[in-house]
Amino acid sequence: MTTAAPNYELLQQEGLETSLLEISMGPHHPSTHGVFRMDVKLDGETVVELRPVFGYLHRNHEKLAENMTYLSSMPFTDRLDYFNSMTNNWAYALAAEKLIEVEVPERAEYLRVIMAELTRLVNHVTLVGFFVNDLGALGTPLMYAFREREKILDLFEQASGARMMCNYFRFGGLRNDVPEGWLDRTRELVDRFPAFLDEYEQLLCENEIILSRTQGVGNLSRELAVNAGITGPMLRASGVNYDLRKVDAYGIYDRFKFRVPYTDGDTGDCYDRFMIRMLEMRESVAILKQALADIPEGDIIGKVSKVFKPKPAEAYGRIEGPKGELGFYLIADGTTKPYRYRVRPPSLINLTVLRDMCLGGKIADACIILGSIDIVLGEVDR
Amino acid sequence: MSILGGGIFKGMAVTLRNFVGSYFSKERFITTNEYSWRPESELPQSIGDYPKEEGEQLSDTTTVNHYSRNFPMLLHDTGEPMDTIRCVACQICERECPPQCIYIEKSTEKKENADGKPQFYPAKFDIDVSVCMSCQICVEVCPFDAIVMNSQFELSTPDRFGGLLVRRDDLLKSNDYYHKIHPQEAATRDERMAADKAAKEAKKKAAAEKAKAAAEAKAAAAEAANESKEDTE
Numbered sequence: 001m002t003t004a005a006p007n008y009e010l011l012q013q014e015g016l017e018t019s020l021l022e023i024s025m026g027p028h029h030p031s032t033h034g035v036f037r038m039d040v041k042l043d044g045e046t047v048v049e050l051r052p053v054f055g056y057l058h059r060n061h062e063k064l065a066e067n068m069t070y071l072s073s074m075p076f077t078d079r080l081d082y083f084n085s086m087t088n089n090w091a092y093a094l095a096a097e098k099l100i101e102v103e104v105p106e107r108a109e110y111l112r113v114i115m116a117e118l119t120r121l122v123n124h125v126t127l128v129g130f131f132v133n134d135l136g137a138l139g140t141p142l143m144y145a146f147r148e149r150e151k152i153l154d155l156f157e158q159a160s161g162a163r164m165m166c167n168y169f170r171f172g173g174l175r176n177d178v179p180e181g182w183l184d185r186t187r188e189l190v191d192r193f194p195a196f197l198d199e200y201e202q203l204l205c206e207n208e209i210i211l212s213r214t215q216g217v218g219n220l221s222r223e224l225a226v227n228a229g230i231t232g233p234m235l236r237a238s239g240v241n242y243d244l245r246k247v248d249a250y251g252i253y254d255r256f257k258f259r260v261p262y263t264d265g266d267t268g269d270c271y272d273r274f275m276i277r278m279l280e281m282r283e284s285v286a287i288l289k290q291a292l293a294d295i296p297e298g299d300i301i302g303k304v305s306k307v308f309k310p311k312p313a314e315a316y317g318r319i320e321g322p323k324g325e326l327g328f329y330l331i332a333d334g335t336t337k338p339y340r341y342r343v344r345p346p347s348l349i350n351l352t353v354l355r356d357m358c359l360g361g362k363i364a365d366a367c368i369i370l371g372s373i374d375i376v377l378g379e380v381d382r
Numbered sequence: 383m384s385i386l387g388g389g390i391f392k393g394m395a396v397t398l399r400n401f402v403g404s405y406f407s408k409e410r411f412i413t414t415n416e417y418s419w420r421p422e423s424e425l426p427q428s429i430g431d432y433p434k435e436e437g438e439q440l441s442d443t444t445t446v447n448h449y450s451r452n453f454p455m456l457l458h459d460t461g462e463p464m465d466t467i468r469c470v471a472c473q474i475c476e477r478e479c480p481p482q483c484i485y486i487e488k489s490t491e492k493k494e495n496a497d498g499k500p501q502f503y504p505a506k507f508d509i510d511v512s513v514c515m516s517c518q519i520c521v522e523v524c525p526f527d528a529i530v531m532n533s534q535f536e537l538s539t540p541d542r543f544g545g546l547l548v549r550r551d552d553l554l555k556s557n558d559y560y561h562k563i564h565p566q567e568a569a570t571r572d573e574r575m576a577a578d579k580a581a582k583e584a585k586k587k588a589a590a591e592k593a594k595a596a597a598e599a600k601a602a603a604a605e606a607a608n609e610s611k612e613d614t615e
C-alpha cells in the first residue's frame with residue numbers, strides 16, 4: 001500500500017532536503033499511444049509540471065503533398081490518422097472538390113457516409129479498449145473491441161483492397177463500387193452491432209473501478225475547451241453542442257436523423273469523454289441503418305481527369321472526424337500541384353490542453369487523461 | 383449503484399459468458415480466421431494441402447479477395463511476354479508514384495506490340511517493393527491498362543536489396559493470370575478496353591468515310607462543272 005505523499009513545502013519547512021522529481025515518460029511507454037513523451041515534474045505523486053514532447057514521427061506530409069499532384073497525395077492522407085483512413089480521405093477529397101467543382105453521384109455520397117460511420121465505430125470501439133487498457137484492464141476489453149473492429153476492417157478490405165490504408169475516396173466519388181453482397185454483409189454487421197454495444201456497456205459502464213478512477217479526473221471546463229479550439233467528442237464531453245455533421249451538413253448528412261450526445265458541462269472529466277463515445281456509437285449505428293436502407297444504384301464517380309489544373313483559388317474542406325474537426329486547406333496556383341497544403345489535425349489541437357488537465361493530479365491519472373484525449377501520433381506529427 | 387462491486391460482477395458475467403461461449407459457439411471459435419466470410423471450400427483445408435507442388439504459392443491458388451492488392455505487375459496479352467507487353471514506357475506512372483519507387487528506361491527503338499503497331503517498350507522497368515506502398519495510383523493513371531495490382535503476398539527473401547527490387551521480366555504476368563486473381567475487375571477492364579478500341583476504330587472508319595465522301599462529292603462537283611461547261615459549249 002502506498003503512503004500519502006509527504007507535502008513538499010512542509011518538509012522543506014522542517015529543514016528536510018527534498019526536491020521535485022523530473023521524469024520522462026516515454027517515448028515508448030505503453031500508455032503513450034505511439035512515440036510520444038511527457039516531461040513530468042512530480043512532487044511526490046502529484047504532477048506539478050507537464051510538457052508534452054512530440055515530433056518523433058514527423059514525415060513532412062505537407063511539403064511532400066505540395067510537390068506532387070493532387071491525386072498522388074491521397075494515399076498519404078491514409079497515414080495521418082491510421083485508424084481512420086476513410087475519413088481522412090474524405091476531408092481531403094472535400095477540399096479538392098471545392099477547387100474543381102465536381103458533382104458527386106448519389107450512390108457515392110451514401111457510400112461515403114457508410115464508410116465514415118463505420119470508421120467512427122472502429123475508432124471509438126478501439127479507443128474505449130485502449131482507454132481501459134490504460135486504466136489497467138489489460139487485454140480483455142481491448143480484445144473484445146478488436147474482435148468487432150476486425151469485422152469492420154474485413155468489410156473495408158473487401159471494398160477497397162486494404163484493411164487500414166484504404167485509399168478509397170477519389171475526387172468526385174469513390175475509386176470503385178463495392179463488390180456484390182457487400183451491402184448485405186454490412187447490414188448484417190450493423191444489425192448485430194447494438195448487441196455488442198450492450199455487452200460492452202455491461203462490461204464497463206458500471207464498473208466501480210472505472211468509475212472511481214475516471215470520475216472527477218482530468219476536468220476540462222467549457223470555456224477552456226472552446227478557447228483552446230478543442231473539437232469532436234472531447235468538446236461535447238465538456239458540454240458544447242457542436243458537431244460538424246449538423247453544423248456544416250457536408251455530404252448528405254442533412255438527410256439522416258440522429259442525435260448529438262453532449263453533457264451538461266459540469267465536469268468534462270474522463271468518464272464523460274468515455275461515455276460520449278459509447279453514446280456516439282449508437283448514433284452511428286442509427287445513421288448506418290438509414291443509409292443502408294436508402295442507398296440507390298448508380299454511378300460511383302463523377303467526371304474528373306486524373307491529373308487536373310484547378311484555377312488559382314483556395315479551399316478549406318472539413319469534416320467531423322472521429323477525433324474532431326479534420327480540415328484540409330489548399331491553395332491552388334493553376335498548376336497540377338497545390339501551392340500550399342495544410343492539415344488541421346484534431347489530435348494535435350486536442351492535445352494542447354493535456355497540461356491543463358493533468359496539473360495537480362496524480363501521475364497515474366496522466367496516463368488515463370492522455371488516453372481519454374484520443375490521439376494518434378501519425379496525425380499529431382504528420 | 384446498488385451494492386458495492388455490483389458493476390464488477392456484471393462485467394464478470396460478460397467475461398464468463400464469452401469464456402464459456404468460446405467453447406460452444408462456432409462463430410466465436412473462428413474469430414481469428416482472417417477470411418471467415420469466404421466459403422469454406424475456398425480456404426486451404428489443412429496445412430497438408432499446401433503447397434501441392436514444390437514452389438507453389440498460396441497466393442497463386444486462392445483469390446484472396448476481389449480487390450486485394452499487394453504490389454503492381456505488368457500485363458502482357460497472350461503470347462511471348464516481351465512481344466505482347468502493353469506498357470509503352472510513357473513514364474506517367476513513374477512520375478505519379480507517390481513514394482517514387484518505379485524506375486523506367488525507355489527503349490531506343492520501336493518494336494511491334496500485340497496489335498502489330500510499332501511502339502516503344504521499357505528497356506528497364508524496376509519496382510522497389512520495399513518502398514512501394516500498394517496504393518494503386520500507378521494503376522489508375524496508366525492510360526494503356528498496362529499495370530495492375532498483383533495479390534501475391536509470399537515475397538520474403540533473404541536478399542534485402544536485390545531480392546526486393548523486382549525487375550521487368552519478373553513483373554510481367556499474362557492477362558490470363560490477371561483474370562485468375564481478379565476475375566471481376568479483369569472482365570470489366572477487358573470490356574472497357576474492347577469498347578474503347580471499337581470506338582476508336584469506328585471513329586477512324588467514320589473519318590475515313592467522311593474523307594471518301596468528301597472526295598466523291600468533290601469529284602461529282604467537278605464532273606457537274608465539266609458537264610455544265612460542255613452544255614454551254
Ligand code: SF4
Pocket residue numbers: 468469470471472473474475476486523524525526527528529
Ligand atoms: S505502366 Fe502504363 S503508365 Fe507506366 S510507363 Fe507503362 S504504359 Fe506508361
Ligand code: SF4
Pocket residue numbers: 453454478479480481482483484509513514515516517518519520521
Ligand atoms: S502501388 Fe503506389 S507506391 Fe506502388 S508502384 Fe504503384 S504508385 Fe508506386
